[in-house]
Amino acid sequence: xxxxxxxxxAGVSVATASRVLNGGxxxxxxxxxxxxxxxxxxxxxxxxxxxxxxxxxxxxxxxxLVHDIEDPYFAAIANGVMRAxxxxxxxxxxxxxxxxxxxxxxxxxSLRAQRARAAVMIGSRRTDSESLARxxxxxxxxxNSGAGLALVSQSGMPAHTVEPDNRSGSADLARGLVGLGxxxxxxxxxxxxxxxxRDRRDGFVAGLAEAGLEPVAVExxxxxxxxGYAAAEQLLDRKADVDCVFAVNDxxxxxxxxxxxxxxxxxPGRLGVAGFDDIATLxxxxxxxxxxxxxxxxxxxxxxxxxxxxxDATTETFKAEVVLRESTARG
Numbered sequence: 001x002x003x004x005x006x007x008x009x010a011g012v013s014v015a016t017a018s019r020v021l022n023g024g025x026x027x028x029x030x031x032x033x034x035x036x037x038x039x040x041x042x043x044x045x046x047x048x049x050x051x052x053x054x055x056x057x058x059x060x061x062x063x064x065l066v067h068d069i070e071d072p073y074f075a076a077i078a079n080g081v082m083r084a085x086x087x088x089x090x091x092x093x094x095x096x097x098x099x100x101x102x103x104x105x106x107x108x109x110s111l112r113a114q115r116a117r118a119a120v121m122i123g124s125r126r127t128d129s130e131s132l133a134r135x136x137x138x139x140x141x142x143x144n145s146g147a148g149l150a151l152v153s154q155s156g157m158p159a160h161t162v163e164p165d166n167r168s169g170s171a172d173l174a175r176g177l178v179g180l181g182x183x184x185x186x187x188x189x190x191x192x193x194x195x196x197x198r199d200r201r202d203g204f205v206a207g208l209a210e211a212g213l214e215p216v217a218v219e220x221x222x223x224x225x226x227x228g229y230a231a232a233e234q235l236l237d238r239k240a241d242v243d244c245v246f247a248v249n250d251x252x253x254x255x256x257x258x259x260x261x262x263x264x265x266x267x268p269g270r271l272g273v274a275g276f277d278d279i280a281t282l283x284x285x286x287x288x289x290x291x292x293x294x295x296x297x298x299x300x301x302x303x304x305x306x307x308x309x310x311x312d313a314t315t316e317t318f319k320a321e322v323v324l325r326e327s328t329a330r331g
Contacts (some may be wrong), residue, residue, distance in 0.1 A: 080300025
């Protein structure tokens with residue numbers, strides 16, 4: 001069945017039938033709406049989503065661009081976005097960018113071409129000025145198209161931003177660990193190109209400095225479980241004189257604990273281990289991992305709300321909370 005069939009059955013013009021079924025600025029009289037809807041039901045007509053987008057200048061689609069959906073941190077935030085979207089009867093399209101700025105820009109451009117109502121970009125802020133500039137240009141173009149946008153952990157863009165308090169959270173963690181009696185720290189940092197990893201590392205170092213301490217060692221690695229495993233192996237190979245390890249995210253910390261277990265290193269008997277994020281999978285990790293808790297799902301929900309609300313760009317910061325568990329308990 002076509003729109004013409006519906007219009008003929010209802011005894012109205014095709015333009016009127018389209019306004020009823022696809023939306024638009026002009027709303028037909030109630031009696032015409034009833035006739036068109038009744039005709040559509042009788043004929044089993046399904047409105048064309050593209051036609052609706054053209055009539056309304058947008059669809060009910062919300063895009064989620066996430067750096068790595070396999071990472072529980074990003075998955076938890078995306079889950080918050082999807083739950084908030086479902087409550088508003090919005091359809092979600094999600095894509096992993098794998099931390100590739102060109103792919104991120106291309107996906108955002110594609111959502112704009114499909115007249116998405118809004119998008120949420122979830123990632124770890126990069127430090128490369130060229131890619132940041134290109135991303136900012138596409139962000140402005142996307143917003144100028146009439147769509148809404150919010151970013152998570154990617155400050156500096158001309159759009160709404162939800163930002164975790166990475167520096168303060170890791171500084172508080174350092175103070176808490178020092179308070180437990182740990183003194184010789186190693187930091188397993190992520191790539192220097194990711195500002196999130198750098199901010200957490202720097203915040204932890206600042207917290208140690210308040211106690212007159214500084215890290216014994218800093219090992220860089222990928223922002224992944226395998227990156228944490230490799231960085232911990234490098235630390236052990238160097239025979240660094242440390243008693244506690246801080247990984248800048250939980251998946252790195254879990255990888256580090258696996259490497260330590262494989263080498264016969266007792267946690268926390270010989271080395272304490274701490275992470276950052278408090279991802280849900282930590283419930284299955286033993287010993288329980290000391291970490292910094294972020295309200296990940298709440299961050300996703302708020303990002304979707306901001307994207308739908310629109311308006312002038314704002315930044316909302318979510319506080320972090322230190323959670324001390326068995327992995328840093330002193331005997």
